[in-house]
Amino acid sequence: MKTKIKIGIYGKGGIGKSTIASNLSAAFSKAGLRVLHIGCDPKADSTRNLMGGRIPTVLGTLRNGGYSLTFYKENDFVFNGFDGVACVEAGGPEPGVGCAGRGIITMVETLEQMGVFNNEWDVTVYDVLGDVVCGGFAVPVRKGYAEKIYIVTSGEFMPLYAANNICNGISKFAKRGGAKLGGIIYNCRGAKGDSKEVVYEFAKAVGSEVIADIPRSDFILKAETEMKTVIESYPDSDIAHVFQDAAQKIIDDEGGEVPQVLSDEQMETMSKQIATSVMNL
Template sequence: MRKIAIYGKGGIGKSTTVSNLSRALAAKGKTVMQIGCDPKADSTKNLVGGQPIPTILKTLKEKKKNVQLEDIIVEGDGGVLCLEAGGPTPGIGCAGRGIISAFETLETLHAYDTYQPDIVIYDVLGDVVCGGFAMPLRNGYSDEVYIVTSGEMMSMYAASNIAGAVRQFANRDYASLGGLILNAKNIENEEHLVHKLSQEIGTGVIQHIPRNPVVQKAEHQGKTVVEAYPEDEMTYVYMTLADKILKED
């Protein structure tokens, strides 16, 4: 079982990238489990028809000790196993702590042993890398980290911070940095800026995802591009990303 954490600044298109990657990996015959680690709980929506799924935190609150795996895991397009950690009511509680509680619940319920996924992907908010948001980097939860970024300054700043956090844990045999995923926003000199960043943080750009309106077109249907438009050139882009990540194994 490979465990991959994908980080990125909020609004960068990380969840769109992750859900298309999960669907592409599923199309290649892999059993994929995608875990959204963002209080907005919208990581998996394009895999389940655009509808929200029960979050682990909310289910814990409602059912307490009676939570079962079928209460929190929804099978999405292509058989992707979808979970959302969720978060506290805005202004009350700690979102990072919510991620910790979600991970502890999955261990208690033996989720990984029960479903035996080939690949687990954690979709993690990367604006801050502290507390629960750093959980996928620690304690063996993930083997490798990829960072979604664009050429926008704040996106690259967040990517640099995330890379720094990965380095902090490097000497403890925790997750390693696999590379950057450029989700283009059509910024001037964008490729040059992101490649320069990759050199500064000691990694590479493993895939360039061009800006294409078909992505939003698919999202309006509550689907991934891979599901809605399997013959489109953007599906090829996500399939290529899946191939590169599989090759990294």
């Protein structure tokens, strides 16, 4: 295993990133690693299942207590969750005011000044909203933060379209020393048009592979109603083992690619494949 593992989990909004990221963080911790889990979504729900509820956000704390860090301590921003996973939520601006991407930048700057990144974390996990569309949301892709990006997608067109946009961002930053693509995580949603085969084709086309195949599971739903991960609530379940295997693959991974970016024509071909699979159901 590498001394330090720094990863970002990206994908279209609503695709299941936070569920996957939190279960991976729990699996890393159960494997004996010291984990820092950072939620970068303004909804501040990435750590909910690790903490058993919501925690104060970095931006909310600064907004309420002032932006001078003189009177803050690390535990004003970092909270211990399941199995000792250290949890941070960036938070965001008040609705209709400010830029959520800028909030991520403020969060990272705050953690840096508080010395949080200097702690001996074995694994740092960034759970990031949506596409790489602005400087804030691209922060984990830049040099020095995440080293690899894992993209969560289903086999539907819009999540794959978002995945291709993320590959475009990774490709640009990787050429300047930023994070590379670690792999694709297929999250099966069971909807019409959710084509597993197309996800595997997409991964191959961008020069990567599917590193985890997450099936639909009632255990995930049950655990989330308890505000827990399946690693905590149902550690002996098949789905818990899926997450543990995915975590181990990330631990063992020494690779990483500068992804290819598919053209509009290639994406349109995938769209037609998905449409055909729907018609054949």
